[in-house]
Amino acid sequence: MSAEHPLLAHHFDDIEQQRGAETLGMWVFLATEVLIFGGLFTGYFVYRSWYPRDFEAVSARLNVLIGAVNTVVLLTSSLTMALSVYAVRTGRQRMLLHGLTLTAVLGTAFLVLKAVEYYADYRDGLVPNTAPFDAPEHQREWAEAQVSPQKVILFLMFYYVMTGLHAVHLTVGIGLMAWLIVRARGGTLSPERYVPVEVCGLYWHFVDVVWIFLLPLLYLTGTHHPADFTHFL
Amino acid sequence: MSERVTQPPTYYAVFAGLIALTVLTVGLSLVDLGEWHTVVGLGIAIAKALLVVLFFMHLLHSDTMTWIAAGTGLFWLGIMLVLTLSDYLTRWVLSY
Numbered sequence: 001m002s003a004e005h006p007l008l009a010h011h012f013d014d015i016e017q018q019r020g021a022e023t024l025g026m027w028v029f030l031a032t033e034v035l036i037f038g039g040l041f042t043g044y045f046v047y048r049s050w051y052p053r054d055f056e057a058v059s060a061r062l063n064v065l066i067g068a069v070n071t072v073v074l075l076t077s078s079l080t081m082a083l084s085v086y087a088v089r090t091g092r093q094r095m096l097l098h099g100l101t102l103t104a105v106l107g108t109a110f111l112v113l114k115a116v117e118y119y120a121d122y123r124d125g126l127v128p129n130t131a132p133f134d135a136p137e138h139q140r141e142w143a144e145a146q147v148s149p150q151k152v153i154l155f156l157m158f159y160y161v162m163t164g165l166h167a168v169h170l171t172v173g174i175g176l177m178a179w180l181i182v183r184a185r186g187g188t189l190s191p192e193r194y195v196p197v198e199v200c201g202l203y204w205h206f207v208d209v210v211w212i213f214l215l216p217l218l219y220l221t222g223t224h225h226p227a228d229f230t231h232f233l
Numbered sequence: 234m235s236e237r238v239t240q241p242p243t244y245y246a247v248f249a250g251l252i253a254l255t256v257l258t259v260g261l262s263l264v265d266l267g268e269w270h271t272v273v274g275l276g277i278a279i280a281k282a283l284l285v286v287l288f289f290m291h292l293l294h295s296d297t298m299t300w301i302a303a304g305t306g307l308f309w310l311g312i313m314l315v316l317t318l319s320d321y322l323t324r325w326v327l328s329y
Contacts, residue, residue: 024298031306038310045314046321052268068259072252079248082239082289089238198291205289212281215255216274220262223270 007193019195026199030206033169037210040165044158044217054151057142060222061126062159065229066117067219070110071211077106078208081201088184088194096197097184103204104177107170114167128153159218166214169207176200237294247288254281 005015012018048055084099086092118127125132132138142152180200183189189197258277266273287293292303 020296020298023295024302027299027302031302031309034306034310035313038313042313042317045318048271049318049322056268056270064259064262068255071255071259075248075251075255078251078285078289079244082244083241085291086238086241086244202290205285208289209282209285212285213275213278216258216278217271220258220274221271222262223265223267224262226263 022195023199023202026202030202033206037162037165040158040162041213041217044162047154047158048217048221051151051154054147055155056222057145057147058126058152058155058222059218059220060224060228061124062219062222063117063120063124064219064224066113066120067215068229070113070117071215073106073110073113074208074211077103077110078205080106081204084180085194085197085201088189088197089191091191093184093187096189097181100177100181100184100197104174104181107174107177107204111167111170111174114163126156128156162214162218166207166210169210173200173204173207176203239288239291239294243288247284250284251281254284 007018008015009018012021080099080102084096084103087095087099121127122130123132125135125138127133139149142149177200180189180197183196254277258274261273261277262270286303292299
């Protein structure tokens with residue numbers, strides 16, 4: 001126990017306690033984040049149980065190709081984030097810089113794909129109160145599938161609010177990566193001073209976990225056809 | 234706090250597992266499971282989330298305080314889900 005550790009703040013007994021408190025702070029914050037998203041998930045489950053057929057029908061219309069590709073993109077970014085933590089703790093500065101940059105780039109790629117997907121949703125008539133959504137031939141499709149437009153809008157509201165809130169979190173995460181990259185370049189991250197990378201990593205992985213649950217609830221709740229994976233291209 | 238530094242081979246193995254589970258869950262969307270899609274999808278998602286939390290977020294080698302913080306988040310979520318759904322999912326029992 002190094003009581004004379006140069007990074008030790010005066011209100012901690014030793015550096016281990018200080019680092020423990022720093023990561024614990026992020027875990028407590030993430031516990032509150034669980035409840036923010038949890039409220040949306042609870043609402044989803046209630047309406048999912050009330051209108052199962054309608055939710056399955058609209059879910060089957062979502063862009064499963066981009067949804068699946070984005071899942072892989074985000075999981076890969078979590079891998080590069082985890083490797084960045086390894087890099088900073090073992091003093092590999094170049095690997096740290098590359099890892100953080102890759103993480104930020106993959107996160108940005110996710111947002112770009114999401115924007116492309118939102119536009120495809122608009123074109124496919126999945127944005128309520130727009131011309132493609134209100135088009136009579138499109139409404140007739142829902143009627144033939146015996147799905148009421150109100151239930152379609154209800155599911156889509158969950159889709160846009162949940163993916164939107166997730167995208168906001170991811171944007172914050174990319175900002176954190178930019179801050180870490182600046183610090184890594186300035187040489188203020190080291191095996192002794194690794195906690196910033198560790199706690200930003202915790203946040204990044206949490207955002208990944210949220211998406212892991214959004215994928216089955218939004219995209220995979222309906223049965224897809226193999227053609228769904230190609231007709232968006 | 235963990236003095237242990239997780240080594241890259243562990244991360245690669247976890248990543249491979251996550252990709253395999255993703256392929257599985259997306260593949261299952263092509264099978265007509267009806268309302269079981271949500272249940273199966275959630276099950277796979279829980280497995281993936283555990284992989285991320287235990288290994289990528291280092292919970293496996295974290296101290297007791299961290300486990301309590303993580304468990305508290307889950308516990309509160311459990312209260313919200315169980316109390317809410319015990320109402321909405323059982324209304325048909327006394328539908329008179």
